[in-house]
Amino acid sequence: MTQAPLISGRSLTKVYGHLIALRDANLAVMPGEARGLVGSNGAGKSTLIKILTGATAPTRGAVEVAGEAAPLGDPKEMIRRGVACIYQHANLAPAMSVMDNLFLGRQPRQRFGLLDRARQRREALDLLERHGVDLDLDAAVGALPTVQQKEVEILKALALDARVILMDEPTAWLAASEVAKLHATIRTLKAGGVGVVYISHVLDEIFALCDTLTIMRDGCVVAENTVAAIDRPTVVHLMVGEKLARESDEAARQKRRARGSGEVRLRASNLAKRGVFKDVSFDLYAGEIFCITGLIGSKRTELVRTLFGSESFDSGSLEVDGRPAAFSSPSRAIARGIGFVPEDRRREGLMLEMTVTENLAMAMLDRFRQGFMLRRGRMVEAGRKAISSLSIQPPDGTKPVNLLSGGNQQKVLVGKWLNRAPRILILDEPTVGVDVGAKAEIYAILRRERDRGAAVLVVSSDLEEVMTLADRIGVMVAGRLVAVHDAEAVQMDEIVREIGMETA
Amino acid sequence: MAEYIKGWAGRRTFLKGMALGSAALASAGTALLGDRSVDGLGVARAWADGSRHKMAFIQWQPHTVPAAWSKGIEDVLKPQQVIDYELLDGQNKVEVQASLMDTLISQGASVIFLQPIDSVALAPSIAKAKRAGIAVITLNIDATEPHAAHVEMNHYYGAMDIAKAMGDHMGGKGKVAILNAPPGIIIRDQRTNGFVDGLKKYHPQIEVVADQVADWDRKKAQDVLHTILAAHPDLGGVYGVNDSMALGAVDVAKEKGLIGKLVIFGNDGEVAALESIENGELTGTQYTDVYQQGRLAAAAATVLATGGVPATAFAHQSHLLMPYIIATKDNVGSIQPSQRW
């Protein structure tokens, strides 16, 4: 350890209002090192990253780049010093072209401060082929599917030719193939002496990619080690602590109940939506958890949205409890006992500035209505019950939901349906960006619902999750439901093959 | 200012009530008739060859006064089937008035009636109209550019006389409040300055304790006067720069039982104000027969339109001075229903 680290943060502390997001955290990256950064949501990973990129200034502490003190809370300066970042939520200007987004804030200029379009295009094209990505430079980013947006986000960081690249869940939305591509890129970068900080909830990635590992919990760094010298259980253990670790183990040892009670709750026959999905047929039984998996863009989301009535289908038929159903709006679907947890909780799920109690009540205001009146007492009571039964942290119904960690936000989102005791509960990627601990709890909740006799339909691209949770597994490829298995009777690699099969 | 001073005596002679006023009207009328008899065939010719004259009135913004003018104008013009008349709205914006002027000019209107928002701002448009050989008759507010004719009831001197009458009612002393309009249109300035100068001239002991903006608006006037009265319970008089605001003051006076104690004057002489005077609520207002003003302007217009006066002659602008009276309970009865608008 003779040479100075490329970047190092010392005793970084960040306080938001009453909440301490980061406490005396240290982090250093050497040239050519890939450091994994793991921890539950709300453990302070993102805050730490934000401080290192200058996105926010720490309340206390110092940041050094290549051994010299760097200004705090000044993204421009950090970029100048070669610190790039791939943020968790895409940071792109939707109406602008891919090319402009790649060079956001640093378009090459010629005389009189006019832009040098030709050069910009050259550099962009060069960038694309260097990383083997294929994008339409002139397309408006907002018009691109999520995956490609993520690619733009990644290229944007790579384009800086930075010496340190911080990656906050870069693979959150990526399909397996893209993940592989990204990892290859990262390895070449390492070879070139670039330092990488890599945040991910998918431990596989960490172990596959990283040399060293920093584990955080509750805003503190709880452990640091080389990946070689540490094993998975220990990591999980350190991340979530005793209790939760045990829960997740139990979760893994659950027994399956394919077709649950045998009563068909929802039957889809030859559902089709032009250009989206076609001849999708399946039955969803009471008392089972049916997981539909597949790559991002295989139209699973679109499918379940049509089931819930927030999108329409062209042909085919849908039956709920044996009665035909084609919902023109969610309210109709809800009236028939369906609940839906959308994929993007911040954009579609939660009223971020409203309180936990209010969010929990959102799906069932009718229950708290008496004539024109709202029965707040009842609402608060129901809220309190939900908070304790879901063990939402902190257990305070009056807190605005945006103060909660991702995992707890997700619990609120699921919880708001439970008081309705939905007959069918549909969840789209219920654990994206949710830490291992909260994952286990959410699994537990879903199992409880199943055992109560609800039909649970889960869409997930996280195979680990699918294998732990599902009673039956459906595989979707390019808008088709290509296979349905009993979870007992199928191995992971088979599923992987099927997913890969038709796209390849 | 200077142009006001000269012919001052002349103007004073008009301030003798309607009797003299109508006389003046008659004379003006005959003058016009004279002209027409010279060129009466003008209209006849138009009638014969079916060519039509376009005339339009560009008002300041929708309001009772311009409405009355427009009616007066229309009543004169309609009977002569050779004339198309329309009322255009300046929306209280000089740029709109200027743009409308341009349009009328390109339409080849023969006469434009204009109530300029500003004397200077519309001058270039008037000049342009003259170049196009179009007669412009300004109503109520004169323009710095000499033009065909100007029909006015003088705001400045009218306001002075209001000040005088008001002072007389107040016994020459006490406090008055002005319910004013926001700056931006010239009559507002003339009516205010006239009143203030008038007080200085005739009743130096009377003090203006409040000059607050009430946006020409009766409701605002109520609110503002309420407040002013709280500060000056001993307020003796209120001057509303237009009748609406004066009537707002009347509402307050009624409510506070100050009718008779509070001397309230308005300005315009619209029918509502006259009624209020007859009911002994509003003390007085400056009345002029706006409707008649319109008729007169229209009469002049027909003459000009039918070629009675060549465009070149517009340099010597003719002033048609509308007589006005300070209408109070004593003389309001003399204002005939036909003269109310």
Next chain:
Amino acid sequence: MTLRPATAALIFFFAATVAFFCLTAPRFATATNAENLMSGFSFAAILAMGEAFPILARGIDLSIGAIVGVVGMVVFDLTQILHLPGYVILPAALVTGAVAGVINGVLIVRLRLSPFIATLATLAAFRGFVYAISGRQLVPGLTTTPITDPWITGLETYFDLGGALGLTNFIAMPWFPLSFFLMLALFAIFQTLALATRFGRDLYSVGGNAEAARLAGVNVNRTVVAAYAIAGFSAAVAALIMVARFTTSTEALGTGAELTAIAAAVIGGVSFSGGIGSMFGPALGAFLLGAVLLGLTLMGVPQFVQQIITGLILLAAVGYDRLMALARQRRLASNLAEAA
């Protein structure tokens, strides 16, 4: 490229409107009318282009009308009371407008006020300032004295291009007002600024996603302030044109101009969701509104009805915008389908 179809549609709509009035409105298709359109609405186009900058930065400027008033009154005072030479006054006027804009910008970025509120406040404050400095109140005599300074009045000159090019022999050509060329010049400058400079890109990114811009090292605050400064500057130019046209200024000059400007900008396809639009739309939008007003007046449609029609056109414009957006989404969806 998101705005291409919108622009095309606007051009078509404008052409259609003009064609319609040429057929229905007497004397609409005349040189003088074209001249009136140019001289009467160039300043509106300039205001609309200026307003576009704050809107592109996902803001709005309600105060430009008041800024017009301020600049107008400043010019009035400097000429009429201080008798300064025009070549001093012109730059002074432009600076005044820009400074007013900067005040707006600073209030927004420093006090973190929403643009709507900040400019709503300055709308009142600036107008009050106009009353405060009004030379017309200080020296009543001035209300009837026109401004004669050649530098100012010179702004209201007309060029007989047709005559110069000898076209008048074939067709009646309008005389082109200087204000029209000022508008064109500003259009060229602003368009370049918006589409071909770093500042322009920064502006669009700030409007599109301020946080992303900040993290990419864009100086968001400076960009925002600049946007409002430009709006103020444009207001100043517009004010000069008006003062030159009227040879005076009133306390009410520019009242309500912001609404017309916003309407024109929106009709021109500048989106309130920020980062979408160019300078061409607002400019043409202003002339579209102008053509409609002139046309309807020539048709003898009462002005009360005109207000209604203008409102409906505004609705049509945003409605069309909406349709385009929906169409885009549908196209995207099917594209993806083929891709998948």
Next chain:
Amino acid sequence: MSAGGLATPAHFRGWIAGNALLIAILAIVIVFSVAQPAFVSPDNLIGIVRQVALFGIMATCSTFVIMTGGVDLSVGPVLAIAGLVSYYSLGAGLPLVLVIVSGLSVGVLVGLVNGGLVAFLELPPIIVTLAMLGVVRGSALILGGPEQHLIRDQPQYTFIGAGNVFGLPVPILIFGATALVMMFVQRRTPLGLLVAAIGDNERAAYLSGHRTRATKTLVYAISGFGAALAGIVQSSQVHTALATYGPFGTELDVIAAIVVGGTSIMGGNGSVARTLLGVFFLGVVNDGMNILNVPIDIQLMAKGAIIVIALGLAARGT
């Protein structure tokens, strides 16, 4: 728009905003009453309430629109046309109730159009209501022309604006009633919660099974209702109906009151109670400057400065 906006709890911000304003009001009252003791005379205090009554009614009814992230610029002409309609229905000899109903229904109608365009066609509220501003004003002028329409010998109707009950002017009572109802709706009914939800995250509200479009439409209808109510009260107060009442600037004053109160123009957090604070804040300032005979120019500059300071403080709180 402000960067850290989301990061801070709405309640904390609201708390700061609300109290900053309360403190400001008290401070200003003290200053004015020192400068002019008559300012705190009961007569003047009642006067203040009466002055703010009209646009207080409009502001409280428009608060929901702002909370859903919208804005209603069309209140001015609605006020005018409602007055005209009731004038004509008075002329038609309708019973008072019908007169009022017809007046109000115009407002509701305009509101429904606004809301429908915003909610169902998803057009930007500022443009929709700006367009309607023109449309309604034009209609009012066509309906009533430029003339003043005097409302004579209609004691019942006049009572609405000029009458007194238990020594309190009727407009104040109407204002109070409206404010109470709106506060009740916001705090004690699902609608209030839903309005906040829509302002916060409309998509989420929709996916939670709420009829967000209907709600948004309703919200604009309420705003229109308020404007119409104000229009009726005013026409009765001034015994006149006029197409040009509620001139340009009315809508801005209404919005100013709402946001000065601390309701976010971006939608989401806000409350009728805060709007009331805002209304009285501006009312007190206005009345104080009138009573001290402050010239109009200073008044306007002060108004601007005060809005900036009040909201600047609130923003500081975050």
